[in-house]
Amino acid sequence: MTAATVMAGAGTGTRIRLDRISIRYGDFTAVDDLTLAIEPGEILALLGASGCGKTTTLKAVAGLQRIDDGEIRFGERRVDGLAPHRRNVGMVFQSYALFPHMTVTENVRFGLAMHGVPRHRHGERIRRVLDMLHIAALADSYPDQISGGQQQRVALARTLVVEPLVLLLDEPLSALDRQLRDVMRTEIRNVVKQTGITSLLVTHDQEEALTVADRVAVMRAGRIEQVGSAREIYEAPRTRYVADFIGRMNYLPGRVLDQGGGVCRVETAAGVIVAPAVPGLGAGQPVEAGFRPEVVRVDDAGAPRGDRNRVEARLVGETFAGVTTEYRFRTAGEVEIRALGQSDARFGAGADRRSCLEWPVSRTLVFAAGA
Amino acid sequence: MMLRLAAWLVLGLLALPVVTIVVTSFNATSSFAFPPEQWSLRWYRNVFDTPVFGSGLVMSLWLAAASSMIGLVAGTMTALAVVRYRFVGRGLVLSLVMAPLVVPEVVIGLSLLIWLQSVRWLSGNGAILLLHCLVVLPFVVRILVANLQRTDVNLEHAAMLLGANPVQAFVRVTLPTIAKGLAGALVFALVMSFHNFTATFFLVSTQQTLPVAIFQYIRTEHDPTIAALSTLLMVGAMVIVWVTDRLLGLERVTK
Numbered sequence: 001m002t003a004a005t006v007m008a009g010a011g012t013g014t015r016i017r018l019d020r021i022s023i024r025y026g027d028f029t030a031v032d033d034l035t036l037a038i039e040p041g042e043i044l045a046l047l048g049a050s051g052c053g054k055t056t057t058l059k060a061v062a063g064l065q066r067i068d069d070g071e072i073r074f075g076e077r078r079v080d081g082l083a084p085h086r087r088n089v090g091m092v093f094q095s096y097a098l099f100p101h102m103t104v105t106e107n108v109r110f111g112l113a114m115h116g117v118p119r120h121r122h123g124e125r126i127r128r129v130l131d132m133l134h135i136a137a138l139a140d141s142y143p144d145q146i147s148g149g150q151q152q153r154v155a156l157a158r159t160l161v162v163e164p165l166v167l168l169l170d171e172p173l174s175a176l177d178r179q180l181r182d183v184m185r186t187e188i189r190n191v192v193k194q195t196g197i198t199s200l201l202v203t204h205d206q207e208e209a210l211t212v213a214d215r216v217a218v219m220r221a222g223r224i225e226q227v228g229s230a231r232e233i234y235e236a237p238r239t240r241y242v243a244d245f246i247g248r249m250n251y252l253p254g255r256v257l258d259q260g261g262g263v264c265r266v267e268t269a270a271g272v273i274v275a276p277a278v279p280g281l282g283a284g285q286p287v288e289a290g291f292r293p294e295v296v297r298v299d300d301a302g303a304p305r306g307d308r309n310r311v312e313a314r315l316v317g318e319t320f321a322g323v324t325t326e327y328r329f330r331t332a333g334e335v336e337i338r339a340l341g342q343s344d345a346r347f348g349a350g351a352d353r354r355s356c357l358e359w360p361v362s363r364t365l366v367f368a369a370g371a
Numbered sequence: 372m373m374l375r376l377a378a379w380l381v382l383g384l385l386a387l388p389v390v391t392i393v394v395t396s397f398n399a400t401s402s403f404a405f406p407p408e409q410w411s412l413r414w415y416r417n418v419f420d421t422p423v424f425g426s427g428l429v430m431s432l433w434l435a436a437a438s439s440m441i442g443l444v445a446g447t448m449t450a451l452a453v454v455r456y457r458f459v460g461r462g463l464v465l466s467l468v469m470a471p472l473v474v475p476e477v478v479i480g481l482s483l484l485i486w487l488q489s490v491r492w493l494s495g496n497g498a499i500l501l502l503h504c505l506v507v508l509p510f511v512v513r514i515l516v517a518n519l520q521r522t523d524v525n526l527e528h529a530a531m532l533l534g535a536n537p538v539q540a541f542v543r544v545t546l547p548t549i550a551k552g553l554a555g556a557l558v559f560a561l562v563m564s565f566h567n568f569t570a571t572f573f574l575v576s577t578q579q580t581l582p583v584a585i586f587q588y589i590r591t592e593h594d595p596t597i598a599a600l601s602t603l604l605m606v607g608a609m610v611i612v613w614v615t616d617r618l619l620g621l622e623r624v625t626k
Binding site: 062063064083084085087088089090091093095097098099100101110111114115158159162 | 523525528529530531532533534535536537539540543544547550
């Protein structure tokens with residue numbers, strides 16, 4: 001049984017467009033002139049800290065939140081004036097919101113009944129969607145009799161059975177324990193991808209965003225800071241906020257020496273750092289050179305090379321975390337640099353020993369200070 | 372040991388009035404002697420021979436049913452408004468609805484009596500019904516506010532996103548999830564209305580309620596008729612409690 005046959009009626013996905021939407025509560029602007037397009041069949045994650053407006057945006061798409069300005073369209077159809085029950089949007093809530101007085105089957109049947117699907121067709125559709133999510137055995141259970149992971153599957157089944165145009169996932173994994181989360185991440189992505197429903201996922205968990213979604217939009221204070229593939233967001237964050245939100249980053253503060261020949265040279269307390277050129281930066285401007293802990297290597301023997309940055313630092317501490325170990329170094333000027341290494345490959349040596357740290361120029365980023 | 376003794380003592384104290392009334396009701400003479408020297412059912416006969424008790428019971432049941440239903444509907448709407456929406460004057464609405472809980476019943480009765488004299492269209496029975504609605508409302512609102520606060524708003528949202536219009540979402544999802552609260556509120560309201568004496572006493576005109584009829588009777592007569600009547604009421608109450616428990620216990624409703 002594939003999801004494609006279950007969702008035969010869903011057809012190809014619908015494009016979702018949010019066009020310059022704003023949502024205000026009194027003086028507070030929760031969503032600020034936000035524009036975003038989600039391509040047909042795509043899973044897009046809205047990633048951000050709590051209070052950044054991501055859930056408000058999701059609710060606006062569902063119709064549970066009015067918008068003050070802008071337009072929301074599903075395909076060509078404008079939907080922002082429609083009541084929630086007329087939008088054909090499916091939503092999986094953080095709390096799952098399963099109806100406690102109904103069995104799993106009755107929960108799944110609810111949407112079919114409300115959509116006016118003839119009763120003789122309910123059984124088949126319910127059976128298929130329960131099979132698809134491997135919960136056929138739970139058909140007659142009540143929500144409080146099944147585990148969190150099973151409730152999650154029921155919530156997904158209840159939403160998918162009505163073949164919604166758009167699927168909204170509000171922090172769908174936050175209530176699960178870690179191991180189950182890993183399983184459900186893959187499961188959700190597979191099921192949603194098979195149905196081809198355009199999906200919007202809201203999460204504050206970067207790992208969830210990177211693994212479930214096709215593209216990630218990082219939100220901050222009601223605006224979108226950057227949209228891109230998981231890899232783009234991770235490897236080429238445009239601002240320090242995005243860089244800090246996804247993964248960790250080392251920063252060496254300094255000033256631009258010069259730009260040219262495709263590179264930007266930054267003068268720091270630890271020496272001159274080279275990075276790919278950044279348009280709009282001028283000589284003397286205060287900046288920060290950033291690089292991820294996992295690109296840093298210790299290389300005491302090697303000679304300086306043009307395509308790698310090299311600084312001297314001394315080891316000040318290490319934290320063992322299973323597969324990896326994090327090493328903390330200090331450079332001249334007392335700037336801390338974190339380096340991530342495989343635990344079995346001894347990275348630095350004894351404390352206070354001086355080492356040469358090096359990392360690729362291509363993995364170095366320059367951010368204007370304060371951005 | 373001491374604790375167990377104390378427990379039995381308290382239980383005995385609780386049961387004492389009930390036992391006394393039941394035993395006295397079977398006394399053959401018109402005295403309240405305890406225990407009776409001779410037994411009979413004559414006071415039970417007397418209960419049924421006193422028409423004011425019958426009409427009082429009908430009046431009280433009618434009042435309880437009507438005020439509870441009105442109170443339940445109005446109370447549910449009030450609780451929904453207060454819990455689900457944020458609006459100007461929300462706190463004021465809640466305090467006003469809860470006011471009859473703290474305002475002495477004498478004050479409510481008296482105030483309604485004063486109004487009754489100036490508002491002509493409010494007839495005697497209408498005024499009593501209004502009074503009972505006021506008495507019942509705070510209990511209903513309190514129980515349902517607590518119930519609604521414990522239910523997830525997203526249940527309604529989920530229902531709507533599955534295609535239910537607001538009325539369908541309310542009837543098929545919200546109501547069943549607060550069913551136990553509604554049943555509890557209904558029983559509470561029936562009892563509060565049925566019992567009410569103090570405030571009702573101000574407004575009673577030709578048609579007496581049962582508590583008022585009982586009060587009027589013991590002002591003039593001194594015999595165990597009231598004990599017999601009370602015993603009957605207790606048996607009736609126990610049957611109702613048992614039936615509600617069976618019905619609500621069997622039906623699967625949410626916690």
